[in-house]
Amino acid sequence: MSAVPPVPPAPAVTNTRVAAALLALAAAEEPGGRASKEYRAAARTLRNLRADLHGRRFALASLPDVTHRAADAIGAFLASGSDENVGDALAAMLDRADPAAGRKADFLSQADVDRILSAPGGLSRADLCADLHLHTDRSDGRMPLPRLHRALENRGDRYALLTDHARDCAVAGGLFPGDFRAQRREVDALNARAETFTMFVGAEANIAEDGTLDVTPRSVPEIEAVVASVHTGLRSPRDQTGRLVRAIETPGVAVLGHPKGRLYDMRSGIRADWPRVFAAAAARGVAIELNGCPERLDLPPALARVAADSGCLFSLSSDAHAAAHLSFLDFGLAVARLAGIPSSRVVNAFSRDRFAAWLEERRSGGAITERT
Ligand SMILES: [Zn+2]
Numbered sequence: 001m002s003a004v005p006p007v008p009p010a011p012a013v014t015n016t017r018v019a020a021a022l023l024a025l026a027a028a029e030e031p032g033g034r035a036s037k038e039y040r041a042a043a044r045t046l047r048n049l050r051a052d053l054h055g056r057r058f059a060l061a062s063l064p065d066v067t068h069r070a071a072d073a074i075g076a077f078l079a080s081g082s083d084e085n086v087g088d089a090l091a092a093m094l095d096r097a098d099p100a101a102g103r104k105a106d107f108l109s110q111a112d113v114d115r116i117l118s119a120p121g122g123l124s125r126a127d128l129c130a131d132l133h134l135h136t137d138r139s140d141g142r143m144p145l146p147r148l149h150r151a152l153e154n155r156g157d158r159y160a161l162l163t164d165h166a167r168d169c170a171v172a173g174g175l176f177p178g179d180f181r182a183q184r185r186e187v188d189a190l191n192a193r194a195e196t197f198t199m200f201v202g203a204e205a206n207i208a209e210d211g212t213l214d215v216t217p218r219s220v221p222e223i224e225a226v227v228a229s230v231h232t233g234l235r236s237p238r239d240q241t242g243r244l245v246r247a248i249e250t251p252g253v254a255v256l257g258h259p260k261g262r263l264y265d266m267r268s269g270i271r272a273d274w275p276r277v278f279a280a281a282a283a284r285g286v287a288i289e290l291n292g293c294p295e296r297l298d299l300p301p302a303l304a305r306v307a308a309d310s311g312c313l314f315s316l317s318s319d320a321h322a323a324a325h326l327s328f329l330d331f332g333l334a335v336a337r338l339a340g341i342p343s344s345r346v347v348n349a350f351s352r353d354r355f356a357a358w359l360e361e362r363r364s365g366g367a368i369t370e371r372t
């Protein structure tokens with residue numbers, strides 16, 4: 001495993017830490033009340049800013065969606081002098097430690113991502129040829145397929161894996177076999193007109209509690225492979241190693257999607273013997289996803305490093321549900337950087353032909369791939 005490239009040091013107080021503290025203030029207010037909404041809106045603004053606020057001089061209340069009440073809190077946190085002191089200042093305001101701190105730990109803000117990616121060396125955006133987790137308005141996304149196809153081609157991507165939900169995610173408008181067949185025909189027609197870009201047709205398969213999947217290339221031959229992910233039982237205290245390993249060992253599974261199922265400020269995700277899960281994935285050549293959706297950031301950086309040390313391949317993805325989400329790939333890239341993952345381990349850094357061959361291997365039963 002290559003050494004982790006140096007990352008420019010974070011400021012003493014990060015937007016990430018201040019945003020988490022604002023959410024703790026929001027949670028202490030009347031749910032749905034004005035103060036709660038103001039703190040939440042300000043937290044969202046801070047997480048999206050491209051630069052950290054600490055050490056800069058300007059009017060906080062001029063930031064988008066930051067009211068005077070929120071600006072006062074942000075000012076107090078910035079003045080505390082360090083991320084650790086923010087915790088103390090918050091505990092003093094709340095009269096207790098933040099009970100949800102663990103559900104906001106190890107996430108990144110846009111400013112963190114920009115700082116991490118500004119360091120020279122290591123995996124970069126130029127290494128990535130594709131996004132491998134994408135939704136259209138046919139399931140729960142907002143982009144029509146032709147628009148998504150065009151956006152990726154115009155961006156210069158060489159290929160993509162389309163992954164709308166299947167039937168078990170009926171709440172997300174999951175597709176039935178006939179819908180996948182229609183989508184296959186539509187993608188084939190779009191691919192025929194594209195010069196430098198190929199969209200592969202996959203699906204986001206749902207991993208049931210027993211580890212079985214709602215869609216695979218065996219049940220729907222029109223799809224080439226699936227990203228398999230958990231969407232239920234995410235707050236269960238039980239160990240879910242067997243559930244994940246069974247999914248990984250199912251022919252046609254190319255990627256284990258958002259493995260923990262964690263959600264920022266909402267839940268920590270499932271428990272599992274992660275080294276065993278990663279060993280199973282490494283043995284089958286199944287890639288572990290670094291889901292870049294900022295609310296997921298799943299795997300978190302420390303677990304990504306464990307997966308890297310286990311010899312896993314990785315898939316970096318945006319899990320985009322709208323055009324604005326396509327840039328979330330950078331969050332996955334930042335996690336890969338923090339974990340010291342080289343481009344040779346990233347399946348969306350493969351050439352189109354090598355990626356197609358790797359997908360075909362997953363489809364035919366998951367031979368063990370050579371790795372460097
Ligand atoms: Zn999902």
Ligand SMILES: [Zn+2]
Pocket residue numbers: 133135204319
């Ligand atoms: Zn998804």
